[in-house]
Amino acid sequence: MTPDTDQLREQAEQALRARELGVLGALLAEHEPPEIADLLEREPHAADRAVLYRLLERDQAVEVFELLEPGQRRELIDGLRDDDVARLFEEIDPDDRVQLLDELPAGVAQKLLHGLSADERELTLPLLGYPKRSIGRYMSPEYVRLRARLTVGDALSHIRHRGTDAETIYMLPVTDDERRVEGVVGLRELVMAAADELIGDLMVEARTVTATEDAEAAARRVVDEQLLAAPVVDGEGRLVGILTVDDASRILELADDEDAARQGAAEPLRRPYLTVPVFGIVRSRVVWLLVLAISALLTVQVLGVFEDTLEQVVTLALFIPLLTGTAGNTGAQAATTVTRALALGEVRSGDVLAVAWREVRVGFLLGTLLGALGFALASLVFDVHFGAVIGLTLVAVCTLAATVGGAMPMLARAVRADPAVFSTPFISTFCDATSLIIYFLIATWLLGL
Amino acid sequence: MTPDTDQLREQAEQALRARELGVLGALLAEHEPPEIADLLEREPHAADRAVLYRLLERDQAVEVFELLEPGQRRELIDGLRDDDVARLFEEIDPDDRVQLLDELPAGVAQKLLHGLSADERELTLPLLGYPKRSIGRYMSPEYVRLRARLTVGDALSHIRHRGTDAETIYMLPVTDDERRVEGVVGLRELVMAAADELIGDLMVEARTVTATEDAEAAARRVVDEQLLAAPVVDGEGRLVGILTVDDASRILELADDEDAARQGAAEPLRRPYLTVPVFGIVRSRVVWLLVLAISALLTVQVLGVFEDTLEQVVTLALFIPLLTGTAGNTGAQAATTVTRALALGEVRSGDVLAVAWREVRVGFLLGTLLGALGFALASLVFDVHFGAVIGLTLVAVCTLAATVGGAMPMLARAVRADPAVFSTPFISTFCDATSLIIYFLIATWLLGL
Known part of the structure; x- marks a missing residue:
């Protein structure tokens, strides 16, 4: 079906550019709602999306609407006339209606609710009574129930x-x-x-x-x-x-x-990537990036403390990105695995000690392996003392990073925060600072600085 | 239902420790397959999982089996007697059978296939004819079809x-x-x-x-x-x-x-976290970690080239983790967003230029913002020349990191590789090396070194 959609896209683009709305309407009428939803998900211009959506037949418009992501639903609503919005709102399912109300400003939501027919309002209001993020808001109140005594x-x-x-x-x-x-x-x-x-x-x-x-x-x-x-x-x-x-x-x-977005330290876009304006993407990332950059100032502080040591042995600086990077990667691996296991219900917050103890051992094994390699390489290129610094640091930082990376999402869940907020970049930044401290402490000790 | 499962788990643990297999069997018989699957997913000892599974009644055993993850199915098969395996294999659905065959050594798979009844073999063989990872292997061949002329x-x-x-x-x-x-x-x-x-x-x-x-x-x-x-x-x-x-x-x-696993630079476990031995977890992570550590040797090389510059201005070393970290985070954000958009079909490999151009702009905007902040801070603490180095470096590395982070998964898809292999840690490691080069080039230029 994918080639069909690509063809539809091309034909739609042509008709849009030529402003042949009649042709466009006929083209859309020939296609199924999933194909039209796909078209809307990949059309980069907001004005063109609005044109396309307004050309849909009434039934099609409802079906397409129900296939779209929340952010895109809201955008389309913004581009419709009030009476079209009211009609659409009347025709979608009660659970979709509740999701939509959550997207809209309170005033608009109130107005839409008041405009609903009595029947539909009666179906919708109970759902609105359940807390946000509870399944009560996503269920359908329209079901058929039976009695046990029936044939x-x-x-x-x-x-x-x-x-x-x-x-x-x-x-x-x-x-x-x-x-x-x-x-x-x-x-x-x-x-x-x-x-x-x-x-x-x-x-x-x-x-x-x-x-x-x-x-x-x-x-x-x-x-x-x-x-x-x-x-x-x-x-x-x-x-x-x-x-x-x-x-x-x-x-x-x-x-x-x-x-997925939080793991990459961004907020979810809640609508298809290509339909989000560049500023929208910046908005989804800038807060996290700033928070992380400000936390990273800690690494500047840590290195400032050890500036004298660095001046004595500039060679130490060469390994900074390698060590902080490896610590970050080890932490990211642990955090990703545990976050996913939590999402799937394979571990619960009560398992925090079991998880931490597994990750201590995993981190220690990984660290020993990398440490042995690091020791061998650094001993060959520099000397055995320097090799020992690199090797020991790798053992210590891998153990610490895996443990912290595994424990953080568990602790987040225990305090009812989203485990994914302890994202890969967050863990990396944390590991950067701690691994620098470990590195310089081991170096001052072993190199007698 | 969750408290029920916790209670079941406690009771099962007690009976297991006391080796009261009769009690255990009766307990399992009282519970539904999803609860038993949940129990098996959280039991850390392989021997106990095998005992639990062998105590299930025949029908229950089939239903529970179909609820488990592929890795765990294989493990249970390994712990059963040959005739039990043959019986289970006969009773599961053809699509589950094909998935299981993919898990097993070729010899065992052949033997199981030969042991199947003629009917079931006839249903299974066509599925095996489709390529791995194609939907033909996951479909069910048991359906009812109708004719248009029927009433x-x-x-x-x-x-x-x-x-x-x-x-x-x-x-x-x-x-x-x-x-x-x-x-x-x-x-x-x-x-x-x-x-x-x-x-x-x-x-x-x-x-x-x-x-x-x-x-x-x-x-x-x-x-x-x-x-x-x-x-x-x-x-x-x-x-x-x-x-x-x-x-x-x-x-x-x-x-x-x-x-999710690949994004964190680990291989998927394909079975519940708590049931995987520590060595299994190490195995899922060690290759990636080694590859990344070896790539990170590049950063040591790059810094080696600039060692003289570093000796002249040791202060430059203080900002290394901040700059490489920020570049890594920016790249990770872009890679995560684009990988997810590819997985959802919101972008296709043909959109590579559109994606790269969006990410150039996003990265430049983010870099300008962070760069302005970095310039202000570094100018205050050090001097305006140093501030300019930090500020300009941030603009350049954020732009580059976002572009590369966004383009990499697209290129992977274009060559039919898994976009998620360009994981966050991979992008970070790449960004580490390039941002160091940019940093020292700008520093030598602006500070006249």
């Missing part, structure tokens, strides 16, 4: 009657009189069963998520457990919504975007 | 008859006499429709993937387009399998694992 035949006609607006009918929660979830049954099982079988006999134990739970953790579970959807319950186990695997995947993709 | 009623009885072993019946491909895909219809649409409607009237255009396509790209599309499943076709558009969204999510999770 398969009755259940199917109930589904035919009530299923039109439901987010999914492939996973059907079974509830009691108090809406408490007793189990779930798949549409597949209903279709394969005889008409007189009872839902209560077909249903299996439900894998539920709680509405106040962290959205990423809940979504990760739905994907990991290979569920099509999970019932979302309140504190008393009562059904309040449903989380489908495609919504869960979408949540994880945004979370992974965030982690 | 809904006939289609439903066909599904009841043929659907038992199918991977999914929620998305049903519609094919012609040559098995070419004409469209798809959802089980939802069938259930909601009248019995005498025709499949041809209900079906919609199929979003297909091609069996030889890259597995990650195909999976990303299924998730991005929010499909429940996509028909997989051969070069002639004939149906050969089906890719479900849960398999697609699993592929993406493993791909993201790999990207």
Whole structure:
């Protein structure tokens, strides 16, 4: 399908340049929403994106909108007329509506909510009651629930009657009189069963998520457990919504975007790279870069303390980037591995000591290996004393860097911060300063300075 | 559900320590496969994992197995008796079977294949014919297809008859006499429709993937387009399998694992962190660390060239970590953003010039900002000449680092290498050496050395 999209892009560019809006509209009408979303994701000019989006037919516009990233949704809204926004807002799903409200200024959000039809507002307001970043804001309140005493035949006609607006009918929660979830049954099982079988006999134990739970953790579970959807319950186990695997995947993709960006010490763009203006990219990076540069002033201080030592043996300066670099790399490896393991739920904050102890050993082994090599090389080129300085420093800094790199994300999680904020560059900067101190202490000691 | 799992873990540990295998077996039988998979993912001792797994009931063992990561599947296989392995191999899905074969030594794989029943072997062999990393190896060959001329009623009885072993019946491909895909219809649409409607009237255009396509790209599309499943076709558009969204999510999770690890300059562990022996972790990191350390010898060389300059002005050494660090951070930011954009398909290799030009501007803006600050600070503490050296160096290295950081992953993709191999540490090491050269050239020029 990729070549198709490239062709669409070329044709669209031509029509845009020639301002042939009729041709463009016809071209868009011929294509599927995913292709149009892809086109919008790669169009670098904001004005052209707005033109393209306004040319879409009504149904197409809704479907395309639901495929876009949050930042891009907001941008398109900004470019539409008020009545178009109101219509779009009425037609998208309640969970998409809640995500959009989070993007918009409070005043605009209030106005949009007031403009909603009573039905849709009633579906939307409960979701807004859940805390930000909880799965309650991402679930769908439109589901079909069954009762255990129904026969398969009755259940199917109930589904035919009530299923039109439901987010999914492939996973059907079974509830009691108090809406408490007793189990779930798949549409597949209903279709394969005889008409007189009872839902209560077909249903299996439900894998539920709680509405106040962290959205990423809940979504990760739905994907990991290979569920099509999970019932979302309140504190008393009562059904309040449903989380489908495609919504869960979408949540994880945004979370992974965030982690990837933070690991590289940038804020997530939340929209396709090519659609972000240069200033937007600068904004996503400048704060982190400044913080890191200011922290790096520490290394200037440390070296200032040892300036006399440096003047005595300028050769020491030659190895500074090698040593700080290796420490940074070792720390980055540990931090990356542990951050990912935390994201996947493979380790929890309680495992901090187990993780630190593993990383002490890993760092020591890596340091010993690199240290032996460093000792051999530096002894050959300079002398054995100098070799010992380099070798010992490598052992010490690798051990320290791996331990700190592994422990930092764990500590972040323990204090409920995002483990990915202890990004690779952050760990590197920390390791730079500490490895310089270790280096010069070992050097003054072994070289008798 | 998390507290449940923690409780299960505690009880299992107790029973394991007391070697009460009967108690343990009963405990495991009471829990769902996802909980047991979670338990296995966090049990640090290989022997205990093997004991736990062998105690599972037959059906449970299959379900748990399918939830585990590839590395852990292989480990468990190694700990089972040959006949247990053969039985498990017979019962898992064909796509899981193919993944497992890729993990095993060729001899073992051959033996297992020969031991398969004729039916299962016939399902498995076609998948093995597709290239590694293509979606053909991950698809399911067990699907139900419909014909356009069928009525809904006939289609439903066909599904009841043929659907038992199918991977999914929620998305049903519609094919012609040559098995070419004409469209798809959802089980939802069938259930909601009248019995005498025709499949041809209900079906919609199929979003297909091609069996030889890259597995990650195909999976990303299924998730991005929010499909429940996509028909997989051969070069002639004939149906050969089906890719479900849960398999697609699993592929993406493993791909993201790999990207995350490579970004931190480590190889992916392919199994839960706590289950990997310390030597295994060392192995995943040591090659990269060595390569980077050896590349960093370049920085020693560069500084060696400028040793005389350094002896004249030792103060220059104080800023080395700050400058190399800032260059590394700027490069890492760009590389991370672009690598992620490539993974998401937001940019393609053809966009290399567009990306490089954006990053030149971003880097120049960031460098100008940091350079102005650096100039001010260094002028205050030292003198204005020195300030100019620091300021100009920052402008130059940030521009270069962002451009290189952004362009490297694009070039990797263009030559069909994994963009994530140009990891943050790799970019940092490259930036270290180039920024030192720039620094000393500017210093010799401005300070008249």
